[in-house]
Amino acid sequence: MAEPQMLQPSTVREAVRALAARGAVAMAGATDLIPAMRKGEIRPRILVNLKGIAGIRGVKRTRRGIWIGALTRVADLLDDPVIAQNLPLLAEVAAEFASPQIRNLATIGGNLCNAAPSADLALPLLVFDATAEVRGRSGKREIATSDFFRGVNRTALRRGEILTGLLVPRPRVRTGAAHLKLGVRKAMDLAFVGIAAAVQVSSDGKKCRRARVALGSVAPTPRRAAKAEAVLEGQVVTSQLIDEAAEAAVSAARPVSDLRASADYRREMTRVLTGRALREAFRRAPQERPR
Amino acid sequence: MTAETTMTFRVNGRECQVAAGPAERLVDVLRSRLGLTGAKEGCSTGQCGACTVLLDGEPVASCMMLAADAEGREITTIEGLAPPGELHPLQQAFLEHGAVQCGFCTPGMILSAKALLDRKPHPSDEDIARALVGNLCRCTGYRKICEAIKSYARSTRGRSKRVRKR
Numbered sequence: 001m002a003e004p005q006m007l008q009p010s011t012v013r014e015a016v017r018a019l020a021a022r023g024a025v026a027m028a029g030a031t032d033l034i035p036a037m038r039k040g041e042i043r044p045r046i047l048v049n050l051k052g053i054a055g056i057r058g059v060k061r062t063r064r065g066i067w068i069g070a071l072t073r074v075a076d077l078l079d080d081p082v083i084a085q086n087l088p089l090l091a092e093v094a095a096e097f098a099s100p101q102i103r104n105l106a107t108i109g110g111n112l113c114n115a116a117p118s119a120d121l122a123l124p125l126l127v128f129d130a131t132a133e134v135r136g137r138s139g140k141r142e143i144a145t146s147d148f149f150r151g152v153n154r155t156a157l158r159r160g161e162i163l164t165g166l167l168v169p170r171p172r173v174r175t176g177a178a179h180l181k182l183g184v185r186k187a188m189d190l191a192f193v194g195i196a197a198a199v200q201v202s203s204d205g206k207k208c209r210r211a212r213v214a215l216g217s218v219a220p221t222p223r224r225a226a227k228a229e230a231v232l233e234g235q236v237v238t239s240q241l242i243d244e245a246a247e248a249a250v251s252a253a254r255p256v257s258d259l260r261a262s263a264d265y266r267r268e269m270t271r272v273l274t275g276r277a278l279r280e281a282f283r284r285a286p287q288e289r290p291r
Numbered sequence: 292m293t294a295e296t297t298m299t300f301r302v303n304g305r306e307c308q309v310a311a312g313p314a315e316r317l318v319d320v321l322r323s324r325l326g327l328t329g330a331k332e333g334c335s336t337g338q339c340g341a342c343t344v345l346l347d348g349e350p351v352a353s354c355m356m357l358a359a360d361a362e363g364r365e366i367t368t369i370e371g372l373a374p375p376g377e378l379h380p381l382q383q384a385f386l387e388h389g390a391v392q393c394g395f396c397t398p399g400m401i402l403s404a405k406a407l408l409d410r411k412p413h414p415s416d417e418d419i420a421r422a423l424v425g426n427l428c429r430c431t432g433y434r435k436i437c438e439a440i441k442s443y444a445r446s447t448r449g450r451s452k453r454v455r456k457r
């Protein structure tokens with residue numbers, strides 16, 4: 001392997017300029033990059049190390065919601081007080097992500113930009129309608145996370161653009177959310193199927209006002225299950241309605257058979273786990289005004 | 292051909308300057324350039340934990356990290372837990388409980404346990420299991436490893452109380 005050169009920009013502007021060069025690749029925690037380089041899947045000429053850039057790491061409250069810097073490590077999500085208070089689902093997903101040794105390196109931005117079908121952190125971001133903040137040579141733009149993933153390892157980022165942060169609107173009142181990850185082991189394993197669900201209930205707790213369902217590992221990208229959401233919204237929540245929504249979620253799945261699981265099994269588990277995740281999300285949705 | 296760069300970091304309390312390729316992994320620099328072979332290379336894919344070292348006190352897989360990223364930081368390998376020829380009481384507890392068989396996973400296991408105990412001196416069984424999910428052992432069946440960690444934690448109970456009083 002020809003050794004790439006390493007650049008250490010200290011600002012987003014420098015990083016974006018460096019990434020304009022041919023063969024330049026952005027590097028965050030490198031937990032996806034190192035294996036890809038060793039297998040020869042990618043051969044960067046220049047590694048642009050984003051870790052030295054100030055201001056794109058950490059979690060903050062802003063007027064538009066919770067801002068999470070792209071370089072925030074998965075381990076930091078586990079014990080961040082702002083996450084614990086506002087987006088506990090993200091901490092739950094982080095707790096089942098790989099192992100401490102990987103969580104201490106891997107970043108949330110790398111998880112999204114690598115755009116694996118199994119990217120665990122994509123699911124809570126999709127169900128909370130998060131927006132990706134992007135910077136390139138021509139300035140800033142925002143991309144809804146539901147438009148961010150374009151294919152296996154492909155995102156809406158243009159050449160030379162970097163993800164700087166994620167903006168997550170504060171979940172609305174009476175919202176409950178849940179995540180389920182199915183793998184051989186509880187940790188340290190990519191999911192066969194991952195499901196996240198977030199639901200908002202009416203003030204009497206009977207109707208579903210808003211629903212979001214996201215699927216992982218069952219299509220080329222993490223994605224929302226719009227039909228399942230439509231089944232629920234505006235309806236009185238019953239066990240039968242949840243079963244219908246779970247059935248509808250399967251239509252968003254385009255699973256492949258691989259050495260982890262067959263397509264049929266993934267489809268069936270999409271249905272089963274969507275039902276379970278929705279039930280748990282409804283159970284968690286506070287009935288009265290939140291304390 | 293790419294020139295080697297010089298990187299500076301602290302390893303086991305000593306300042307180190309190493310010349311290495313910019314994309315060289317930390318595990319290679321530790322083992323081949325610094326002769327610290329306590330970090331083992333098992334899977335090379337981040338899954339077995341044999342290569343675990345502490346970076347500023349936190350466990351990381353040294354096969355999943357470039358050495359250049361350790362610039363200015365503090366690395367602890369198993370060699371740094373106790374002075375040469377001596378054992379750290381946690382290492383001693385592993386020996387006494389039969390938590391070491393072939394020994395290949397042991398440096399990583401002990402460092403993951405050390406990071407846990409530094410944060411949480413009296414962990415629950417669940418805490419221990421969670422802290423060790425990234426360390427595979429093909430010999431011991433894990434139970435003796437957990438017993439060793441718990442026995443070490445019990446032995447520090449009196450000591451940490453005394454420290455708190457002061």
Ligand SMILES: Cc1cc2nc3c(=O)[nH]c(=O)nc-3n(C[C@H](O)[C@H](O)[C@H](O)COP(=O)(O)OP(=O)(O)OC[C@H]3O[C@@H](n4cnc5c(N)ncnc54)[C@H](O)[C@@H]3O)c2cc1C
Nearest residue numbers: 026028029030031032033098106107110111113120163337
């Ligand atoms: C043993 C092991 C277990 C794993 N377990 C899980 C798991 O449970 N769940 C899961 O989802 N993933 C898992 N992964 C995959 C991986 O750890 C994650 O995808 C991780 O979040 C990647 O982040 P990183 O910072 O290491 O990315 P890097 O490897 O640095 O980058 C990944 C890709 O994104 C690009 N990139 C990174 N940051 C930016 C940015 N800010 N702007 C633009 N482009 C960028 C890079 O150019 C590269 O193409 C695992 C990996 C290993 C090795």
Ligand code: FES
Nearest residue numbers: 333334335340354
């Ligand atoms: S060698 Fe690094 S985790 Fe297995």
Ligand code: FES
Nearest residue numbers: 392393428429430
């Ligand atoms: S003692 Fe042999 S792998 Fe753990």
